[in-house]
Amino acid sequence: MSVKLADNLFSSDIKQAPIRNGYGDGLLILGKENPNVVVLCCDLTESTRSLDFAKAYPDRFVEVGVAEQNLAGLGAGMAHEGKIPFITSYAVFSPGRNWDQIRVAICYSGNNVKIIGSHAGISVGPDGATHQALEDIAITRVLPRMTVLVPCDAIEARKATVAAAKIQGPVYIRLAREKTPQFTTDETPFEIGKAFVYREGKDCTVAAAGPQVYYALQAANELAKEGIECEVLNMVSVKPMDERTLIESVKKTGAIVSAEEHQITGGVGSAIAEVLSRNFPVPQEFVGMPDSFGESGEPNELIAKWGMDGKAIFNAVKKVLKRK
Amino acid sequence: MDIRELEQKANEIRQDIVKMLVTAKSGHSAGPLGMTDVFTALYFGVMQYDPQNPAWPQRDRFVLSCGHICPVWYATLAHAGFFPHHELATLRKLGTRLHGHPHNEVLPGAENSSGPLGQGLSQAAGMAYVGLKMDHKPWRVYCVMSDGEQEEGQIWEAAMFAGKNNLRNLTALMDRNNIQIDGYTEEVMPLEPLRAKYEAFGWTVLEVDGHNIREIIDACNKAKAIAENPTLIICHTIPGKGVDFMEYDYKWHGIPPDGKQGHEALKELRTLGGKIRSEHE
Incomplete structure (x- = not known):
């Protein structure tokens, strides 16, 4: 649910x-x-x-x-x-x-x-x-x-x-x-050590943390218009990571996109890959900073330029689905 | 203990340090031997603690900032009754509680873990701030640090904080032995004038002969009586004190004596430098 x-x-x-x-x-x-x-x-x-x-x-x-x-x-x-x-x-x-x-x-x-x-x-x-x-x-x-x-x-x-x-x-x-x-509510569950399914879907898992969770929901909404149903996970607890929720999701979807506002190296996507490679390997695409330093600019410009917005997640889902 | 008994205790601790280092085959020699009189004064003439109850809330806190001189801390804690004396032989060995640098979670009496230099004074200041400003407790905080670690920027962050907050329940004792791994401190990175530097940061500074146990105890008592400031006691020490071939030689900062050197060192300590006949001879 x-x-x-x-x-x-x-x-x-x-x-x-x-x-x-x-x-x-x-x-x-x-x-x-x-x-x-x-x-x-x-x-x-x-x-x-x-x-x-x-x-x-x-x-x-x-x-x-x-x-x-x-x-x-x-x-x-x-x-x-x-x-x-x-x-x-x-x-x-x-x-x-x-x-x-x-x-x-x-x-x-x-x-x-x-x-x-x-x-x-x-x-x-x-x-x-x-x-x-x-x-x-x-x-x-x-x-x-x-x-x-x-x-x-x-x-x-x-x-x-x-x-x-x-x-x-x-x-x-x-x-x-x-x-x-501010898209969660007082009633939205939170617990250290737990990931939460924010949207259910069968085609691809999008596991995100931070502001990228909202962008993931936006991307999922757009993809649904093309008939692609994403399951969106909020990975708020990066460590300890809720391995069970993650594994259950990819068993259903068979592909995953991780999304975060962090270097791809060593971040949330890496933590996810560490779990899945040991338990249930599926194709994964990483949305995050591609081994670079940032620069000055408006936040939305930077998020778009460096590929950490909803559009980047949308494209990553399309890409990973081809690898299924 | 009277002064004579304290000096005898320091001599026993030095012998233990030599034996521990010979057995461990690695570790630091000069600092531990140089600071033995300071540790003896603190644990047997200054601080309040209960070895049967290391977490006794009213105890004085002791923070070792320069973790590499831990053989003297371990030997002193054993003599104070925090753990069995025979455990000293396990220094640096697999399964030991006496790690190469101290770990607070396994060793009774160790308040902090240390190794990376410059960290202890901040932790001591954090404890002192809680005791003085938040919980209004009578216990004091003692922090032993080396002279070489004064090169770390964090020391001065902590010194500034302690000065600003007038942490009068904090006494820091500096091992001023003038050596570090690469040579003499004043050649590696000049530290003087240390007294003026700490005074400028709002501390009271006292200087003692780090091998005169009476002077060390008196200075700690004076620090207790000073009502406004944190106190630094600069302890002028001889690295390797008590073992003639180690004294003043920076080569002995980071190495242990081998078996033969250990035998020589113990002979010297047991005979008080040849003044008395050793029962072991």
């Missing part, structure tokens, strides 16, 4: 909100629910949406300054004392700049730290390649013990934030800057 999504899914007036907003909403819930939750931020309090928490709980907010290595170490030390630190920055800086600290002081040491990487993906736009994190999923999912979550909209980001505090151990949550359709 596919899940309940927004009623006006393909309407042009669907509500738009940045995924990072959901993080801010989630923090406010956690602030009330759990006194051990603390937030640390590196001089990006407003843009990472940590500001409301900082105002509501000033004693549990720590301004670290522009020092991401220290951010990870402080988080580890605070977790050692029973806190649940959410260490917050842009994904290019954390986990980009402090990977060694995350590896040793957090993952290897068993410290319960949540790592929040905002402004991930090429859709950061005009800031250009230096600020477009396209490698963060690869470098976090490779770490033992790490959970990796890539929410598809602000509502799911809120749920992921709240859920991350409830499990013991390091979690990486990837957020995006730009407004994207």
Whole structure:
């Protein structure tokens, strides 16, 4: 059964909100629910949406300054004392700049730290390649013990934030800057370790994470007009990955397209290929960044130019169907 | 323990370090021997802890930032009763709890894992921030770091943070032995003036002879009494202290003594450098 999504899914007036907003909403819930939750931020309090928490709980907010290595170490030390630190920055800086600290002081040491990487993906736009994190999923999912979550909209980001505090151990949550359709609902299910069928179909599986889940639904809608029925999976839990849902889907469809706003190398598509090659190999096409750095431009221009939009998914489905 | 007993304890720990390194056939010699008096002072003259209950909430926290000197930490923890003394012989061997660099999850008494340099002071600052600013606890945080790791940028990020937040419950002790793997620190990458640098970051800085246990304990007590700032105690040490052929020689930073050298070293330690007759001879 596919899940309940927004009623006006393909309407042009669907509500738009940045995924990072959901993080801010989630923090406010956690602030009330759990006194051990603390937030640390590196001089990006407003843009990472940590500001409301900082105002509501000033004693549990720590301004670290522009020092991401220290951010990870402080988080580890605070977790050692029973806190649940959410260490917050842009994904290019954390986990980009402090990977060694995350590896040793957090993952290897068993410290319960949540790592929040905002402004991930090429859709950061005009800031250009230096600020477009396209490698963060690869470098976090490779770490033992790490959970990796890539929410598809602000509502799911809120749920992921709240859920991350409830499990013991390091979690990486990837957020995006730009407004994207808010197409899930409060009732849409979310669980760490689970993938969700957002559309049922028999011809091809499209397994996506982040904003690409919506683009996958759009592509599926267009393909249906040609009689091609896609099954769309939301792979929000990149690690641990819901192998069962994935395998069941490709057993039915016999082909898969993965879609993400990340390097193809090491990302969600790679994680999917690792599962399927061992269990049920089918032809796979990868929608993602083709081993390149980004550039400045408007988010929608970049997504289109570098082939990570609905059209790219549409074409990838056509291509993979020829390989069935 | 009085000072004489503490010195005897340090001598026993040095002998254990030599034996561990000879058995392991790899590991660092100079740093552990050079910091033995500091570890002895901390564990037997300064810190509060309960070896039967390593997670005792009221304990003082100890963070080792320069994980490579762990033989001295392991030997000291064994002498303090955190795990059986005979386990020291397992250093670096398959199945051991005494890994080549420390792992907090397996070893009682180890608060942190370390190895990559420059990470410990941040973790210590995180603990101190919780104790002082969030949970208002009386325990203190001690962080031992090397001089070479002052070359890591993260150290200065943490120093800035501790200074800004006046983490007066944090005492850092620096092993100022002037050597690192490639040579003398001031040739590899000049560190001085260390005192002025830390003072500029908002710390109180004390300097001690790192082999004078009384001085080390006094400095730690002084740091406790300082009400405003984090404190750095620069411990001037002799790398390889207690073993004549290792002292001051940076070649001994990262290698162990072989069997014959170990025998020589133990003889020297047991006879206090030839001053007394060893019962083992």
